[in-house]
Amino acid sequence: MIRNISQEEVFDLFFDLIIDIEMGDHFDKTNESHLKWLEQKVSRRFGCGAIFYGYFDTDKAPIGIGSVVIEDHPIFQGYSELLDLGVIPKFRGLGYGTKLVQHAEHLSRDAGLFCMYISTYAGDEIAISFYTKCGYTPVAVLPDVNGPKDEGKLYLRKRLYRDRE
Ligand SMILES: CC(C)(COP(=O)(O)OP(=O)(O)OC[C@H]1O[C@@H](n2cnc3c(N)ncnc32)[C@H](O)[C@@H]1OP(=O)(O)O)[C@@H](O)C(=O)NCCC(=O)NCCS
Numbered sequence: 001m002i003r004n005i006s007q008e009e010v011f012d013l014f015f016d017l018i019i020d021i022e023m024g025d026h027f028d029k030t031n032e033s034h035l036k037w038l039e040q041k042v043s044r045r046f047g048c049g050a051i052f053y054g055y056f057d058t059d060k061a062p063i064g065i066g067s068v069v070i071e072d073h074p075i076f077q078g079y080s081e082l083l084d085l086g087v088i089p090k091f092r093g094l095g096y097g098t099k100l101v102q103h104a105e106h107l108s109r110d111a112g113l114f115c116m117y118i119s120t121y122a123g124d125e126i127a128i129s130f131y132t133k134c135g136y137t138p139v140a141v142l143p144d145v146n147g148p149k150d151e152g153k154l155y156l157r158k159r160l161y162r163d164r165e
Contacts, residue, residue, distance in 0.1 A: 002103050005054045005065070007046050011039070013054060013062045014086075018042065021065075021086040045069075050083055053103060055096055063088055064096045068104035070111045080108040082118045101134045108160055115159045123151035131156050 010018055019027045022041060028034050045067060046052070055063040064087035072078045082104045087096045101118075108116050120127040122141055136156035143152040 001056050001058075002053050002099070003056065005052050007042060007052075009054065010042055010052055010065070014065045014088075017062075017065055017086045017088055018084065021084050045083055051107065052084070053100075055087075055100055063091045064100050066100040066104055068107060068116075070107060070113065072111050072113065077112065077114040080104065080111070080113050080116045082116060085118075097130060098134055101131075105158070105160060114161060115157050118156045118158075119153050120156070121151060122154040128154065128156075134158070 005013065019038065022038055023034065026034075027038075048069060050067045050069045052065065052067040054065050057063055065084060066082065067084040068080050068082050070078075070080050082101065085097065085100055087100070105116055118131055118136055119142075120131065122128075128138070136158045138154055139157045140155040141152050142155070144150070145153045
């Protein structure tokens with residue numbers, strides 16, 4: 001079951017996972033600035049209108065998380081952007097990540113949007129393989145967003161109304 005979750009639930013139910021998504025191995029639980037940055041990051045996401053949602057099993061145990069911003073527009077057909085996506089390690093490889101992406105696509109289609117964007121670390125081969133399998137095509141790389149010794153950020157896009165072109 002997928003349902004929307006609050007800012008508190010992001011941390012209460014998906015604490016280790018949101019760390020994995022946003023900071024990976026760089027996160028240091030003993031470093032206060034890391035936690036503060038993460039809380040601000042999630043707070044800013046809510047502030048810009050992101051919808052956070054969680055996937056739960058039949059016992060209501062958390063499985064995975066996603067968040068999406070619906071960039072609708074009164075004139076243009078608009079786009080959405082998937083911001084956070086992750087599945088708790090023991091549930092990976094079982095199709096939950098795909099279902100979480102599809103949920104954001106459903107919300108985007110319901111809003112009449114043309115396409116959905118996703119960005120990830122350009123050196124993350126697993127994420128790129130996963131998003132490609134979900135139907136996303138690489139469209140741009142932003143170099144140096146994390147400094148000079150970094151692969152940068154890769155944007156991928158999927159057209160949601162391919163049949164209307
Ligand atoms: C990326 C992630 C969300 C995938 O979730 P998942 O539930 O394991 O993915 P699915 O089971 O739906 O996999 C769908 C397809 O993605 C690809 N894929 C998934 N995991 C993969 C891996 N480890 N290596 C290569 N391809 C992979 C496969 O093509 C897979 O299809 P298949 O099962 O038919 O082979 C999950 O690995 C994760 O949470 N990673 C940590 C956080 C992260 O990297 N988030 C995304 C970037 S911000």
